[in-house]
Amino acid sequence: MRWVYVTVIVLFVAIILIFVFQNFGVVRMAFLGFSLRAPLAIVAAIMYVLGAFTGGSLYALLRKSVHASQRPM
Secondary structure, eight states: OHHHHHHHHHHHHHHHHHHHHHOOOEEEEEETTEEEEEEHHHHHHHHHHHHHHHHHHHHHHHHHHHHHHHSOO
16 A cells, blocks of 8 residues: 555656646736736745645634534533
């Protein structure tokens, strides 16, 4: 089973590297008056990290809330 996990990770990294090398074109992103010009791969990586951080935080907050509501008083 370990080799299956290693194979999946290697394929995932290869796909990410292909995406990065094919998307060095500069894009412009604007949101609420804030503007950013950067390579698409960097913008995608930043958005992925921000999404993972906020999603993980929300999940932890909801899990804590559910556990607190299930505790007897």
